[in-house]
Amino acid sequence: MTPAAGAAAAQPAAREVPALDPMVPRLFRIERVRQEVAGCFSWHLKALDGAPFHFLPGQFNMLYAPGIGEVAISVSGDCRDSKTLVHTIREVGTVTKAMAALRAGATVGVRGPFGSAWPVEAGYGKDVVFVTGTVGLAPLRPLIYEVLNRREKYGKVIVNYGSRGIDDILYERDLHVWRGRFDLEVHVTVHTAPSGYRGRVGSVAAAVKISRFDGGNAVAFVCRSEALTWPAVQALQDRGVTTDRIYVTLERNMKCGIGFCGHCQFGPTFMCKEGPVYRFDTIERIFAIREL
Amino acid sequence: MSASEMVSLLEGQGFFAGVPERVAAAIGELTSERKAGIGELLFRQGDPADRFFLVKSGLVAIELYAPGRDPIVVEQVYDGDVVGWSWLVPPYRWSFDARAVEPSSLIDIDAAALRERFGVDPILGYEVIRRFVPVMARRLSSARERLVECVTDPS
Numbered sequence: 001m002t003p004a005a006g007a008a009a010a011q012p013a014a015r016e017v018p019a020l021d022p023m024v025p026r027l028f029r030i031e032r033v034r035q036e037v038a039g040c041f042s043w044h045l046k047a048l049d050g051a052p053f054h055f056l057p058g059q060f061n062m063l064y065a066p067g068i069g070e071v072a073i074s075v076s077g078d079c080r081d082s083k084t085l086v087h088t089i090r091e092v093g094t095v096t097k098a099m100a101a102l103r104a105g106a107t108v109g110v111r112g113p114f115g116s117a118w119p120v121e122a123g124y125g126k127d128v129v130f131v132t133g134t135v136g137l138a139p140l141r142p143l144i145y146e147v148l149n150r151r152e153k154y155g156k157v158i159v160n161y162g163s164r165g166i167d168d169i170l171y172e173r174d175l176h177v178w179r180g181r182f183d184l185e186v187h188v189t190v191h192t193a194p195s196g197y198r199g200r201v202g203s204v205a206a207a208v209k210i211s212r213f214d215g216g217n218a219v220a221f222v223c224r225s226e227a228l229t230w231p232a233v234q235a236l237q238d239r240g241v242t243t244d245r246i247y248v249t250l251e252r253n254m255k256c257g258i259g260f261c262g263h264c265q266f267g268p269t270f271m272c273k274e275g276p277v278y279r280f281d282t283i284e285r286i287f288a289i290r291e292l
Numbered sequence: 293m294s295a296s297e298m299v300s301l302l303e304g305q306g307f308f309a310g311v312p313e314r315v316a317a318a319i320g321e322l323t324s325e326r327k328a329g330i331g332e333l334l335f336r337q338g339d340p341a342d343r344f345f346l347v348k349s350g351l352v353a354i355e356l357y358a359p360g361r362d363p364i365v366v367e368q369v370y371d372g373d374v375v376g377w378s379w380l381v382p383p384y385r386w387s388f389d390a391r392a393v394e395p396s397s398l399i400d401i402d403a404a405a406l407r408e409r410f411g412v413d414p415i416l417g418y419e420v421i422r423r424f425v426p427v428m429a430r431r432l433s434s435a436r437e438r439l440v441e442c443v444t445d446p447s
Contacts, residue, residue, distance in 0.1 A: 191438045195355055195363040203437040225444040231437055
């Protein structure tokens with residue numbers, strides 16, 4: 001392998017537009033189903049055609065349960081592993097509940113990857129702050145993996161994660177591993193806990209306030225429900241992180257994934273194409289418009 | 293500990309930083325130090341709210357008693373923060389339990405006596421209340437944020 005080819009293999013280039021017809025699903029087999037927390041599971045998928053699947057952290061796929069329907073789900077695995085596609089899915093509607101009933105060996109359809117990605121290089125030379133909660137850790141996990149793969153390029157790296165209770169902590173094993181690293185600060189906070197609990201109880205925004213980073217030289221990546229994106233941004237701004245260094249991921253009713261159908265329109269943008277990852281200052285004005 | 297040492301102790305706490313000397317002296321007269329071991333209750337929901345505490349070191353949990361189940365931790369108080377403000381609000385009874393989760397070193401202030409003095413020394417009352425209001429606002433805001441999280445974020 002030439003050095004150039006080796007470098008390319010180390011940092012896989014994702015296809016921003018699928019090479020195949022983006023409306024035709026590729027078939028994948030469910031290799032493994034992992035129950036994460038109540039009502040939330042992960043699929044480990046292998047392509048039936050054996051071809052690799054490349055994506056960038058933050059992108060999503062349209063997952064198809066045959067005969068039921070399609071849903072947009074962020075990729076939550078490692079972007080350097082092009083042989084295994086990982087999705088973490090929460091049971092909320094007809095399609096995802098049908099997906100929860102599928103077992104290893106079942107075949108599903110995948111269209112994608114779609115949408116914008118987290119800008120991994122925006123944090124070079126800066127402190128990196130992740131702010132997320134509950135299942136919001138899933139779209140951020142590929143980015144956290146990638147930041148750790150390139151760890152020497154960043155200053156401090158801090159993960160702020162919140163969940164309802166101690167039984168709802170997603171990817172607890174990852175969080176334990178990350179917490180054990182000397183080059184990573186992890187704050188896990190819960191809304192309520194049993195008496196005697198020594199971990200942190202409170203909001204994620206409160207965890208941001210006590211995190212040790214240089215707000216004047218930090219970049220932040222936020223994945224929260226939209227109602228909580230604003231408190232997270234405010235907490236970061238209070239720490240000196242300006243909105244041109246805050247990236248958020250948003251959620252709308254994605255359908256086609258390629259900006260044709262308009263279901264996911266967000267002001268002048270289509271979230272499936274220009275989003276779901278936005279630099280906050282580029283949407284700050286329209287973020288406050290309730291009608292959008 | 294002498295009164296002057298107690299005043300310096302109070303002034304060294306973030307909560308009372310910048311408090312006028314006269315006010316610090318007045319509070320210092322009502323102040324004592326206290327240690328709390330793991331699991332020790334500082335106060336119990338429903339009891340008269342006649343004290344408050346500054347946490348010098350350690351960790352104190354604010355718990356909600358729920359009949360038929362274990363107490364639920366709803367808030368935690370760390371170094372430099374204050375425990376208890378029900379003594380400011382009639383009927384002056386604790387709304388929650390407070391329990392030391394780690395060995396804690398506390399400053400214990402006689403809130404009932406302090407409250408009595410507010411009537412004759414409005415400056416004292418103002419200086420104390422202006423420090424408590426941001427704490428109350430912060431905790432209310434935190435509770436609201438978590439309520440929104442419970443409604444909008446999945447479990």
